[in-house]
Amino acid sequence: MSSEPGVRDQLTIGPPGSQYSMSPPEGPADPSAELTYQYGLEVEARSQWAYARRRFVRHRLALGSLIVLLGIFGCGLFANFIAPYTYQQINLESLSVAPSAKHPFGTDSAGRDSFSRVLYGIRTSARVGVLVGILSTLIGTIIGGFAGFYGGWIDNLLMRLTDLFLTLPLLAVLLVAAKYLGHSTPLKLALLLACLIWTQIARIVRGSFLSLREKEYVEAARAAGAGDVRIMLRHMLPNTIGPIVVSATLTIGTAILLEAVLSFLGFGIEPPTPALGGLLNEGQDQGIDKWWLVTFPGVVIVVIVLCINFIGDGLRDALDPTQRRVRA
Amino acid sequence: MLTYILRRFLYSIPVLVATSFLIFTFVSITGDPLGRLRANANITAEQIHAIEHSKNLDKPVIVRYGYWVRDAVTKQFGTTLFGNRKIWPDLKRVMGHTLQFILSAIIISLILGIAIGVYSALRQYSLFDYTATTVSFIGFATPVFWLALMLQVLMVQIFLKWHVRIFYTSGLSSSVNAGHGFHFLLDRVQHLALPVIALCALSTATYSRFMRASMLEVLNSDYVRTARAKGLIERRVVMRHAFRNALIPLVTVVALDFGGLFAGAIVTETIFTLDGMGYYFINSLFSSDPYPVMAWLMVVATMVILFNLIADILYGVFDPRIRYE
Helix, strand or coil: CCCCHHHHHHHHHHCCEEECCCCCCCCCCCCHHHHHHHHCCCCCCCCHHHHHHHHHCCCCHHHHHHHHHHHHHHHHHHHHCCCCCCCCCCCCCCCCCCCCCCCCCECCCCEHHHHHHHHHHHHHHHHHHHHHHHHHHHHHHHHHHHHHHHHHHHHHHHHHHCCCCCCCCCCHHHHHHHHHCCCEEHHHHHHHHHHHHCCCHHHHHCCCCCCCCCCHEEEHHHCCCCCCCHHHHHHHHHHHHHHHHHHHHHHHHHEEEEEEEHHHHCEEEECCCCHHHHHHHHHHHCCCCCCCHHHHHHHHHHHHHHHHHHHHHHHHHHCCCCCCCCCC | HHHHHHHHHHHHHHHHHHHHHHHHHHHHHHCCCHHHHHHCCCCHHHHHHHHHHHCCCCCCHHHHHHHHHHHHHCCCCCCCCCCCCCCHHHHHHEEEEHHHHHHHHHHHHHHHHHHHHHHHHHHHHHHHHHHHHHHHHHHCCCCCHHHHHHHHHHHHHHHHHCCCCCCCCCCCCCCCCCCCHHHHHHHHHHHHHHHHHHHHHHHHHHHHHHHHHHHHHHHHHHHHHHHHHCCHHHHHHHHHHHHHHCCCCCCHHHHHHHHHHHHHHHHHHHHHCCHHHHHHHHHHCCCCCHHHHHHHHHHHHHHHHHHHHHHHHHHHHHHCCCCCC
């Protein structure tokens, strides 16, 4: 990507006839712009990020999903302002009532408003999802980067670990670990999830670093005297950022699904704190005939994950310049 | 070919040994089986020590692993820590039920997934294609447990409103002695239908998406163009030349999906209280007994490795371009 000044200058001196210049939006201030001017090219001054942004915004489904998702997460974030009741507020006059204008998602057997509880549940799930996304991306990128760059025992260990996860269902391993933690806070659960699902991002980064290591510009940087860390951070990482961002996004969705399963089975978030999976668990306990208790939290999970998957798709199309897919 | 199978088979032995050691260490360090006893004020520290000593829990992990391997090999995974119940007979029973359950899910989702995928590819960008794409995207976003819950809710609502029972929402049979022949079969189908539907949804979505992509790729390949160029009728081109070749990569997808189905079984069996492996796993986990959990993980790992081996061999059989050396 062209956010790096040294590389950018070289890139702009393209062969005559190359249609896209990668010079920054400032234009005239950049000496290379004059050079392209001399060749008589039409210069469209846009950075790679600007192209990516344009491609993403054109992807209508992804953009719509982003807006919906921000709306849902916003509702969760500001639950204490939006929710008509608190999540523990007991109302003995309306026990187990079906959805109505007063209680849009109904109430449970203690008279607690399900809508408010779902809003607070979104807050918990979003917190876990985003934390896992950040943490597992950090762990995965660091380990995958070292494995791809240096090879050796880190690489071997990483690949064998991945093999192990292919032979065992992830959920079973997670349940054993979650049992050990007992009922946990969102932070603890996020740490646990991140510790187990970073391998996917690590594999992606490893694969990318393995091929980038052989590229000419890495060789050039090395010849110019750049150290390993500089090469990794300034030359290789920016070229891997697309796949990393995509899989980080999808990881948030996976984490929200896993958090829901764990909380539903009773190995996740401690009950007074509402989580979407936990709400479904309570809903099932209170009798399956109260359909509203198990319907709405689930619908929210599906909508959140659906949006995240669409955003991931849009990001993949936007960030991967080699893939110029025309969308029908 | 035979040497390849043999070598793969021999290679899976060290993999299994390594897996068993890692999961034994993992299960031992993450769980304290006597935690509940320790919390009990009526049990003294000496009694705890005595139990620890008699069950070899005071030994280092590596020694306990040795004992466990001995028990696993010579005594079919030995007994549970509490109550000394033999593990293998229980595990064998639930395995039978779960394989019944998982295999029917695989077969149904394969049939559905292939049909939907092929039709979507043949009628690309048609209304059917868009609908199938949308539904499978929703399928990817739906947690299996929630789908199971919703199916339960639906059946309960139908039963409450119209008093008809289409499918049962829990258990494996309506009574201990469910009868024979047709009645037994019908009863079993009525019990298994909902869990199988819940388990199928995600796999069907995966297979259909994959089948669609694979079919599109084959339809654009040179040999299909050749087949068309020599004047074959379209049906023959699609069925003989495209379809059969598009099926090959699906083998790998099904094999990779197999482990995920066990995760699905944990959830669905718990919700529908089926006497299967998933339900057994959750119950063992709740009782903090490490040995059934270990046995379960080992059996599943073995099955997944075996299934992947079979898939690799089948791949070679179906696709002669693959040569195993």
